[in-house]
Amino acid sequence: MTGWSLVALISAVCAGALAGPTSSARRLARLEQDPAALGGHARDEGVLRRGRPVLALLAGAAGVTLVHGVVGLALAVIAPVVVWVVCTRAEPPGVRREREAVRRGLPHVTRLLAVVLAGGQSVPTALGVVADALPGPASAPLARARSSLAVGVPTEAVWADLAATPGLEPLGRALQRASESGARVAEVVARLATRLSDEERAAVEDRARTVGIRAAVPLGLCLLPAFLLLGIVPVVAGALDALQW
Numbered sequence: 001m002t003g004w005s006l007v008a009l010i011s012a013v014c015a016g017a018l019a020g021p022t023s024s025a026r027r028l029a030r031l032e033q034d035p036a037a038l039g040g041h042a043r044d045e046g047v048l049r050r051g052r053p054v055l056a057l058l059a060g061a062a063g064v065t066l067v068h069g070v071v072g073l074a075l076a077v078i079a080p081v082v083v084w085v086v087c088t089r090a091e092p093p094g095v096r097r098e099r100e101a102v103r104r105g106l107p108h109v110t111r112l113l114a115v116v117l118a119g120g121q122s123v124p125t126a127l128g129v130v131a132d133a134l135p136g137p138a139s140a141p142l143a144r145a146r147s148s149l150a151v152g153v154p155t156e157a158v159w160a161d162l163a164a165t166p167g168l169e170p171l172g173r174a175l176q177r178a179s180e181s182g183a184r185v186a187e188v189v190a191r192l193a194t195r196l197s198d199e200e201r202a203a204v205e206d207r208a209r210t211v212g213i214r215a216a217v218p219l220g221l222c223l224l225p226a227f228l229l230l231g232i233v234p235v236v237a238g239a240l241d242a243l244q245w
Helices: 003-033 037-044 052-066 069-089 093-118 123-133 140-150 155-163 169-181 185-244
Strands: none
Touching: 052 069, 093 123, 093 140, 093 169, 093 185, 123 140, 140 155, 155 169, 169 185
16 A cells, blocks of 8 residues: 555544544434434435445545655545535435335325314314324324323424424425414315415426326337338339439
């Protein structure tokens, strides 16, 4: 191993050591808030986050190996840090899948919540009914909101937490506006349910229209050789034969 490679390796290890405690502290804070996250944490972090130390080492070694001199030394120090930060900020696949599941379930949850509120139930009771009737990623935050309201957490804080939940932002913001303006929650949620239903219907129609377009492209590619052989080639062959005479 050359001196520059040794410097790159040491720099990369130092970068990983500097970034590691912060990540561990954040992980410990998350586990203190949600102990159930211990089992699925490593699985949901994603390949980039789990491979941060290795990628940082490779970035430092590659920087000093491919680029010599002072520039290579600078890359050996900077590249591991950049790789670590980028990998840390990358969204894990599990988080992305959960957000999409919440987004898909939000219209159904909102419609049922509007119906229950229109029936005269209180907001905490309605949240519990929806969480029990439609179990899943979209209703789990509603169950937590009901529990928070039951133990006396201020309504504003509960709705702010709901609005910060990925995928449930529209519902959380609607409940925040109703709480701040004094409007009837049932009416606000009903309007939101109507809007979400319209958006969902429009999205389904758009996807249905794109299916025909996407299907036409491979179909055209399949028919193109037959068209050339049966339609174009005989015409060109006949024209060439006529020119020879």
